[in-house]
Amino acid sequence: PHPCPLAAYFPTPPPPPAAWDEPRPGITSGTEPGTQCGSGSGSLGRRPRRKWEVFPGRNRFYCGGRLMLAGHGGVFALTLLLILSTTILFFVFDCPYLARELTLAIPIIAAVLFFFVMSCLLQTSFTDPGILPRATVCEAAALEKQIDNTGSSTYRPPPRTREVMINGQMVRLKYCFTCKMFRPPRTSHCSVCDNCVERFDHHCPWVGNCVGRRNYRFFYAFILSLSFLTAFIFACVVTHLTLRAPPFHPTRVLDCPTVLELVICFFSIWSILGLSGFHTYLVASNLTTNEDIKGSWSSKRGGEASVNPYSHKSIITNCCAVLCGPLPPSLIDRRGFVQSDTVLPSPIRSDEPACGAKPDTTMVGGHP
Numbered sequence: 100p101h102p103c104p105l106a107a108y109f110p111t112p113p114p115p116p117a118a119w120d121e122p123r124p125g126i127t128s129g130t131e132p133g134t135q136c137g138s139g140s141g142s143l144g145r146r147p148r149r150k151w152e153v154f155p156g157r158n159r160f161y162c163g164g165r166l167m168l169a170g171h172g173g174v175f176a177l178t179l180l181l182i183l184s185t186t187i188l189f190f191v192f193d194c195p196y197l198a199r200e201l202t203l204a205i206p207i208i209a210a211v212l213f214f215f216v217m218s219c220l221l222q223t224s225f226t227d228p229g230i231l232p233r234a235t236v237c238e239a240a241a242l243e244k245q246i247d248n249t250g251s252s253t254y255r256p257p258p259r260t261r262e263v264m265i266n267g268q269m270v271r272l273k274y275c276f277t278c279k280m281f282r283p284p285r286t287s288h289c290s291v292c293d294n295c296v297e298r299f300d301h302h303c304p305w306v307g308n309c310v311g312r313r314n315y316r317f318f319y320a321f322i323l324s325l326s327f328l329t330a331f332i333f334a335c336v337v338t339h340l341t342l343r344a345p346p347f348h349p350t351r352v353l354d355c356p357t358v359l360e361l362v363i364c365f366f367s368i369w370s371i372l373g374l375s376g377f378h379t380y381l382v383a384s385n386l387t388t389n390e391d392i393k394g395s396w397s398s399k400r401g402g403e404a405s406v407n408p409y410s411h412k413s414i415i416t417n418c419c420a421v422l423c424g425p426l427p428p429s430l431i432d433r434r435g436f437v438q439s440d441t442v443l444p445s446p447i448r449s450d451e452p453a454c455g456a457k458p459d460t461t462m463v464g465g466h467p
Protein backbone atom coordinates (compact mmCIF):
# COMPACT_ATOMS: atom_id res chain seq x y z
CA PRO A 100 0.00 0.00 0.00
CA HIS A 101 1.21 3.45 -0.93
CA PRO A 102 1.72 5.70 2.10
CA CYS A 103 0.36 8.73 0.32
CA PRO A 104 -3.44 9.07 -0.04
CA LEU A 105 -2.88 11.05 -3.22
CA ALA A 106 -1.56 7.88 -4.77
CA ALA A 107 -5.13 6.76 -5.33
CA TYR A 108 -5.48 9.49 -7.98
CA PHE A 109 -2.51 8.32 -9.95
CA PRO A 110 -2.79 5.07 -11.87
CA THR A 111 -0.33 2.44 -10.86
CA PRO A 112 2.21 1.97 -13.63
CA PRO A 113 2.09 -1.38 -15.38
CA PRO A 114 4.32 -4.06 -13.89
CA PRO A 115 7.91 -3.63 -15.01
CA PRO A 116 9.36 -6.07 -17.50
CA ALA A 117 10.73 -9.39 -16.40
CA ALA A 118 14.28 -8.30 -15.73
CA TRP A 119 13.03 -5.90 -13.09
CA ASP A 120 10.80 -8.51 -11.51
CA GLU A 121 13.58 -10.14 -9.59
CA PRO A 122 12.81 -10.66 -5.93
CA ARG A 123 14.67 -8.12 -3.85
CA PRO A 124 14.68 -9.38 -0.30
CA GLY A 125 16.86 -6.52 0.89
CA ILE A 126 14.23 -3.87 0.33
CA THR A 127 12.52 -2.79 3.47
CA SER A 128 11.44 0.56 4.69
CA GLY A 129 14.64 0.76 6.68
CA THR A 130 16.97 0.37 3.73
CA GLU A 131 19.74 2.92 3.88
CA PRO A 132 20.56 4.94 0.80
CA GLY A 133 23.36 3.40 -1.13
CA THR A 134 22.76 -0.08 0.21
CA GLN A 135 22.76 -2.84 -2.34
CA CYS A 136 19.32 -4.29 -2.03
CA GLY A 137 18.92 -7.89 -2.89
CA SER A 138 21.45 -10.54 -3.52
CA GLY A 139 19.42 -12.71 -5.83
CA SER A 140 21.00 -14.99 -8.33
CA GLY A 141 17.99 -14.95 -10.59
CA SER A 142 19.95 -13.56 -13.52
CA LEU A 143 21.98 -16.73 -13.87
CA GLY A 144 21.44 -18.44 -17.17
CA ARG A 145 19.67 -15.44 -18.71
CA ARG A 146 20.74 -13.47 -21.70
CA PRO A 147 22.07 -10.12 -20.51
CA ARG A 148 19.54 -7.45 -21.39
CA ARG A 149 20.29 -3.90 -22.25
CA LYS A 150 18.52 -1.08 -20.49
CA TRP A 151 16.63 0.08 -23.58
CA GLU A 152 14.91 -3.32 -23.73
CA VAL A 153 13.34 -2.77 -20.32
CA PHE A 154 12.99 1.02 -20.58
CA PRO A 155 9.81 2.02 -18.71
CA GLY A 156 8.86 5.04 -20.88
CA ARG A 157 6.87 4.92 -24.12
CA ASN A 158 9.86 5.36 -26.43
CA ARG A 159 10.87 3.16 -29.29
CA PHE A 160 14.47 2.17 -29.79
CA TYR A 161 16.23 1.21 -33.00
CA CYS A 162 19.69 -0.07 -33.93
CA GLY A 163 20.29 -1.76 -30.61
CA GLY A 164 19.22 1.28 -28.61
CA ARG A 165 21.43 3.75 -30.46
CA LEU A 166 18.42 5.61 -31.88
CA MET A 167 15.30 6.52 -29.96
CA LEU A 168 11.98 8.02 -30.94
CA ALA A 169 8.70 8.78 -29.18
CA GLY A 170 5.95 6.17 -29.39
CA HIS A 171 3.91 7.50 -32.32
CA GLY A 172 6.06 8.21 -35.34
CA GLY A 173 3.26 8.90 -37.85
CA VAL A 174 3.49 12.70 -37.76
CA PHE A 175 7.28 12.51 -37.90
CA ALA A 176 6.98 10.47 -41.10
CA LEU A 177 4.66 13.16 -42.47
CA THR A 178 7.30 15.84 -41.70
CA LEU A 179 9.92 13.81 -43.56
CA LEU A 180 7.54 13.25 -46.47
CA LEU A 181 6.66 16.96 -46.80
CA ILE A 182 10.29 18.13 -46.70
CA LEU A 183 11.55 15.40 -49.02
CA SER A 184 8.74 15.67 -51.57
CA THR A 185 8.88 19.48 -51.78
CA THR A 186 12.65 19.48 -52.20
CA ILE A 187 12.64 16.69 -54.78
CA LEU A 188 9.92 18.43 -56.82
CA PHE A 189 11.94 21.64 -56.62
CA PHE A 190 15.12 19.95 -57.83
CA VAL A 191 13.35 18.11 -60.65
CA PHE A 192 11.00 20.77 -62.01
CA ASP A 193 12.43 24.19 -61.08
CA CYS A 194 16.18 23.87 -60.61
CA PRO A 195 17.14 22.97 -64.22
CA TYR A 196 15.33 26.02 -65.58
CA LEU A 197 16.55 28.42 -62.85
CA ALA A 198 20.17 27.18 -63.05
CA ARG A 199 20.14 27.57 -66.83
CA GLU A 200 18.42 30.96 -66.96
CA LEU A 201 19.67 32.61 -63.77
CA THR A 202 22.55 31.15 -61.80
CA LEU A 203 24.00 27.83 -60.69
CA ALA A 204 24.01 29.13 -57.12
CA ILE A 205 20.31 28.36 -56.71
CA PRO A 206 20.59 24.54 -56.68
CA ILE A 207 23.77 24.76 -54.59
CA ILE A 208 22.16 26.95 -51.90
CA ALA A 209 19.06 24.74 -51.90
CA ALA A 210 21.15 21.58 -51.51
CA VAL A 211 23.20 23.01 -48.62
CA LEU A 212 20.05 24.22 -46.84
CA PHE A 213 18.32 20.88 -47.40
CA PHE A 214 21.17 18.83 -45.91
CA PHE A 215 21.41 21.18 -42.94
CA VAL A 216 17.65 20.95 -42.32
CA MET A 217 17.68 17.14 -42.53
CA SER A 218 20.68 16.73 -40.23
CA CYS A 219 19.12 19.06 -37.62
CA LEU A 220 15.77 17.24 -37.88
CA LEU A 221 17.32 13.78 -37.46
CA GLN A 222 19.45 14.95 -34.55
CA THR A 223 16.40 16.44 -32.82
CA SER A 224 14.37 13.30 -33.36
CA PHE A 225 16.90 10.64 -32.45
CA THR A 226 18.68 12.37 -29.56
CA ASP A 227 17.76 11.72 -25.95
CA PRO A 228 16.03 15.01 -25.03
CA GLY A 229 17.31 14.81 -21.45
CA ILE A 230 15.27 11.99 -19.93
CA LEU A 231 15.80 11.45 -16.22
CA PRO A 232 15.95 7.79 -15.26
CA ARG A 233 13.24 6.75 -12.83
CA ALA A 234 14.20 6.14 -9.22
CA THR A 235 15.25 2.60 -8.43
CA VAL A 236 13.28 0.72 -5.80
CA CYS A 237 15.92 1.58 -3.18
CA GLU A 238 15.95 5.27 -4.03
CA ALA A 239 12.16 5.47 -4.02
CA ALA A 240 11.97 3.69 -0.66
CA ALA A 241 14.60 6.01 0.86
CA LEU A 242 12.73 9.08 -0.40
CA GLU A 243 9.40 7.74 0.89
CA LYS A 244 10.98 7.32 4.30
CA GLN A 245 12.24 10.90 4.26
CA ILE A 246 8.84 12.24 3.24
CA ASP A 247 7.19 10.25 6.02
CA ASN A 248 9.65 11.62 8.55
CA THR A 249 9.05 15.21 7.57
CA GLY A 250 5.26 14.99 7.86
CA SER A 251 4.37 16.23 11.36
CA SER A 252 0.62 15.73 11.36
CA THR A 253 -0.86 12.27 11.21
CA TYR A 254 -4.05 13.53 9.54
CA ARG A 255 -2.52 15.34 6.62
CA PRO A 256 -0.49 13.67 3.92
CA PRO A 257 3.17 14.63 4.02
CA PRO A 258 3.98 17.48 1.63
CA ARG A 259 4.88 16.35 -1.86
CA THR A 260 6.65 19.55 -2.82
CA ARG A 261 9.98 21.03 -1.91
CA GLU A 262 11.23 24.54 -2.33
CA VAL A 263 14.66 25.61 -3.44
CA MET A 264 16.09 29.10 -3.87
CA ILE A 265 17.43 29.86 -7.34
CA ASN A 266 18.94 33.32 -7.87
CA GLY A 267 16.79 34.78 -5.13
CA GLN A 268 13.62 33.22 -6.49
CA MET A 269 11.75 30.49 -4.66
CA VAL A 270 11.16 27.55 -7.01
CA ARG A 271 8.81 24.75 -6.05
CA LEU A 272 9.81 21.21 -6.96
CA LYS A 273 6.96 18.79 -7.50
CA TYR A 274 7.06 15.11 -6.77
CA CYS A 275 6.63 12.84 -9.78
CA PHE A 276 4.50 9.86 -8.85
CA THR A 277 5.55 7.96 -11.96
CA CYS A 278 9.29 8.48 -11.67
CA LYS A 279 9.21 8.46 -7.83
CA MET A 280 11.36 11.52 -7.30
CA PHE A 281 11.22 15.26 -6.87
CA ARG A 282 11.56 16.82 -10.28
CA PRO A 283 14.64 19.04 -10.59
CA PRO A 284 13.97 22.66 -11.58
CA ARG A 285 12.58 23.12 -15.13
CA THR A 286 11.90 19.38 -15.39
CA SER A 287 8.46 18.21 -16.43
CA HIS A 288 6.88 14.84 -17.06
CA CYS A 289 5.93 14.30 -20.71
CA SER A 290 2.58 12.54 -20.81
CA VAL A 291 3.19 11.23 -24.34
CA CYS A 292 6.59 9.67 -23.69
CA ASP A 293 5.93 9.00 -19.97
CA ASN A 294 9.32 10.34 -18.89
CA CYS A 295 10.58 13.23 -16.84
CA VAL A 296 12.60 15.46 -19.20
CA GLU A 297 15.15 18.03 -18.07
CA ARG A 298 14.49 21.63 -19.17
CA PHE A 299 11.33 20.34 -20.80
CA ASP A 300 10.23 22.60 -23.63
CA HIS A 301 7.37 20.71 -25.23
CA HIS A 302 6.57 17.41 -26.89
CA CYS A 303 6.79 17.94 -30.64
CA PRO A 304 4.96 15.28 -32.70
CA TRP A 305 6.38 16.83 -35.90
CA VAL A 306 9.90 15.82 -34.89
CA GLY A 307 8.64 12.72 -33.07
CA ASN A 308 10.38 13.51 -29.80
CA CYS A 309 10.31 15.63 -26.70
CA VAL A 310 12.25 18.86 -26.98
CA GLY A 311 14.37 19.30 -23.89
CA ARG A 312 17.76 20.19 -22.57
CA ARG A 313 19.77 17.90 -24.85
CA ASN A 314 18.09 18.55 -28.20
CA TYR A 315 16.69 22.08 -27.97
CA ARG A 316 19.58 23.61 -29.94
CA PHE A 317 19.06 21.11 -32.78
CA PHE A 318 15.32 21.84 -32.75
CA TYR A 319 15.94 25.59 -32.91
CA ALA A 320 18.47 25.17 -35.75
CA PHE A 321 15.94 22.93 -37.51
CA ILE A 322 13.02 25.38 -37.48
CA LEU A 323 15.31 28.32 -38.30
CA SER A 324 16.92 26.57 -41.28
CA LEU A 325 13.55 25.17 -42.38
CA SER A 326 12.12 28.68 -42.53
CA PHE A 327 15.06 29.71 -44.73
CA LEU A 328 14.60 26.66 -46.96
CA THR A 329 10.84 27.20 -47.29
CA ALA A 330 11.23 30.90 -48.04
CA PHE A 331 14.00 30.15 -50.56
CA ILE A 332 11.98 27.51 -52.42
CA PHE A 333 8.90 29.74 -52.36
CA ALA A 334 10.83 32.69 -53.85
CA CYS A 335 12.43 30.46 -56.50
CA VAL A 336 9.10 28.90 -57.50
CA VAL A 337 7.48 32.33 -57.86
CA THR A 338 10.46 33.45 -59.95
CA HIS A 339 10.18 30.34 -62.10
CA LEU A 340 6.49 30.88 -62.77
CA THR A 341 7.08 34.54 -63.56
CA LEU A 342 10.03 34.03 -65.89
CA ARG A 343 8.58 31.07 -67.73
CA ALA A 344 8.96 31.51 -71.43
CA PRO A 345 5.93 32.83 -73.26
CA PRO A 346 3.37 31.94 -74.36
CA PHE A 347 2.09 31.73 -70.80
CA HIS A 348 -1.01 29.57 -70.50
CA PRO A 349 -2.74 29.29 -67.13
CA THR A 350 -3.85 25.77 -68.00
CA ARG A 351 -0.24 24.72 -68.47
CA VAL A 352 0.66 26.03 -65.04
CA LEU A 353 -2.18 24.34 -63.20
CA ASP A 354 -1.09 20.78 -63.89
CA CYS A 355 2.51 21.54 -63.13
CA PRO A 356 4.09 20.13 -59.94
CA THR A 357 5.52 23.58 -59.34
CA VAL A 358 2.07 24.65 -58.18
CA LEU A 359 2.07 21.87 -55.60
CA GLU A 360 5.36 23.18 -54.20
CA LEU A 361 3.90 26.67 -54.17
CA VAL A 362 0.88 25.50 -52.16
CA ILE A 363 2.97 23.49 -49.63
CA CYS A 364 5.41 26.38 -49.13
CA PHE A 365 2.66 28.99 -48.92
CA PHE A 366 0.77 27.16 -46.19
CA SER A 367 3.79 26.04 -44.17
CA ILE A 368 5.87 29.20 -44.33
CA TRP A 369 3.65 31.22 -41.98
CA SER A 370 3.58 28.64 -39.22
CA ILE A 371 7.32 27.93 -39.54
CA LEU A 372 8.21 31.63 -39.54
CA GLY A 373 5.93 32.24 -36.56
CA LEU A 374 7.45 29.31 -34.68
CA SER A 375 10.98 30.53 -35.41
CA GLY A 376 10.13 34.00 -34.15
CA PHE A 377 8.53 32.62 -30.99
CA HIS A 378 11.53 30.39 -30.22
CA THR A 379 13.93 33.26 -30.93
CA TYR A 380 12.09 35.21 -28.23
CA LEU A 381 12.30 32.19 -25.89
CA VAL A 382 16.05 31.74 -26.52
CA ALA A 383 16.73 35.45 -25.99
CA SER A 384 14.94 35.39 -22.64
CA ASN A 385 16.08 31.87 -21.61
CA LEU A 386 12.53 30.58 -21.27
CA THR A 387 10.95 27.30 -22.26
CA THR A 388 7.63 26.91 -24.08
CA ASN A 389 6.34 25.10 -20.99
CA GLU A 390 7.23 28.06 -18.72
CA ASP A 391 5.84 30.56 -21.20
CA ILE A 392 2.50 28.76 -21.52
CA LYS A 393 2.16 28.28 -17.78
CA GLY A 394 3.25 31.87 -17.16
CA SER A 395 5.69 30.63 -14.53
CA TRP A 396 7.57 33.93 -14.36
CA SER A 397 4.85 36.31 -15.43
CA SER A 398 4.76 39.35 -13.16
CA LYS A 399 1.01 39.09 -12.67
CA ARG A 400 1.16 35.69 -11.10
CA GLY A 401 0.31 35.56 -7.43
CA GLY A 402 0.23 39.33 -7.20
CA GLU A 403 3.95 39.50 -6.49
CA ALA A 404 6.70 40.35 -8.88
CA SER A 405 8.53 37.28 -10.06
CA VAL A 406 11.29 37.24 -12.62
CA ASN A 407 12.76 34.36 -14.55
CA PRO A 408 15.58 33.19 -12.27
CA TYR A 409 17.36 31.42 -15.14
CA SER A 410 17.74 34.51 -17.30
CA HIS A 411 21.23 36.00 -17.47
CA LYS A 412 19.72 39.47 -17.94
CA SER A 413 21.38 39.82 -21.33
CA ILE A 414 20.07 38.62 -24.67
CA ILE A 415 23.50 37.59 -25.95
CA THR A 416 24.40 35.66 -22.80
CA ASN A 417 21.01 33.94 -22.86
CA CYS A 418 21.48 32.90 -26.50
CA CYS A 419 24.97 31.57 -25.77
CA ALA A 420 23.80 29.69 -22.69
CA VAL A 421 20.84 28.06 -24.47
CA LEU A 422 22.45 27.32 -27.83
CA CYS A 423 26.17 26.95 -27.16
CA GLY A 424 26.37 25.75 -23.55
CA PRO A 425 27.95 22.37 -22.80
CA LEU A 426 25.75 19.44 -23.80
CA PRO A 427 25.17 17.22 -20.75
CA PRO A 428 25.61 13.47 -21.21
CA SER A 429 22.59 11.20 -21.61
CA LEU A 430 21.54 9.84 -18.23
CA ILE A 431 19.48 6.86 -19.32
CA ASP A 432 22.48 4.81 -20.47
CA ARG A 433 20.26 2.89 -22.89
CA ARG A 434 23.08 0.69 -24.21
CA GLY A 435 24.15 -0.38 -20.71
CA PHE A 436 23.30 -3.81 -19.33
CA VAL A 437 20.59 -4.40 -16.76
CA GLN A 438 22.02 -5.60 -13.49
CA SER A 439 19.10 -7.55 -12.18
CA ASP A 440 20.66 -8.58 -8.88
CA THR A 441 22.07 -5.22 -7.84
CA VAL A 442 20.32 -1.92 -7.57
CA LEU A 443 22.43 1.05 -8.51
CA PRO A 444 23.72 3.06 -5.57
CA SER A 445 21.44 5.84 -4.54
CA PRO A 446 22.55 9.34 -5.44
CA ILE A 447 21.55 10.58 -2.00
CA ARG A 448 24.86 11.25 -0.34
CA SER A 449 23.80 12.71 2.98
CA ASP A 450 20.83 12.32 5.26
CA GLU A 451 19.34 15.60 4.10
CA PRO A 452 19.77 16.00 0.35
CA ALA A 453 19.20 19.32 -1.33
CA CYS A 454 16.03 18.32 -3.07
CA GLY A 455 15.88 14.57 -3.36
CA ALA A 456 16.42 14.94 -7.05
CA LYS A 457 18.85 12.81 -8.95
CA PRO A 458 22.13 14.58 -9.59
CA ASP A 459 23.94 14.26 -12.84
CA THR A 460 26.44 11.78 -11.48
CA THR A 461 24.19 8.76 -11.44
CA MET A 462 23.87 6.30 -14.29
CA VAL A 463 26.26 8.26 -16.44
CA GLY A 464 28.45 6.34 -18.74
CA GLY A 465 28.11 3.91 -21.53
CA HIS A 466 26.27 6.41 -23.66
CA PRO A 467 27.28 6.48 -27.29
Ligand SMILES: [Zn+2]
Pocket residue numbers: 275276277278279287288293294295
Ligand atom coordinates in the same frame (compact mmCIF):
# COMPACT_ATOMS: atom_id res chain seq x y z
ZN1 LIG B 1 8.24 11.79 -14.12
Ligand SMILES: [Zn+2]
Pocket residue numbers: 169289290291292293301302303308309310
Ligand atom coordinates in the same frame (compact mmCIF):
# COMPACT_ATOMS: atom_id res chain seq x y z
ZN1 LIG C 1 7.47 13.53 -25.09
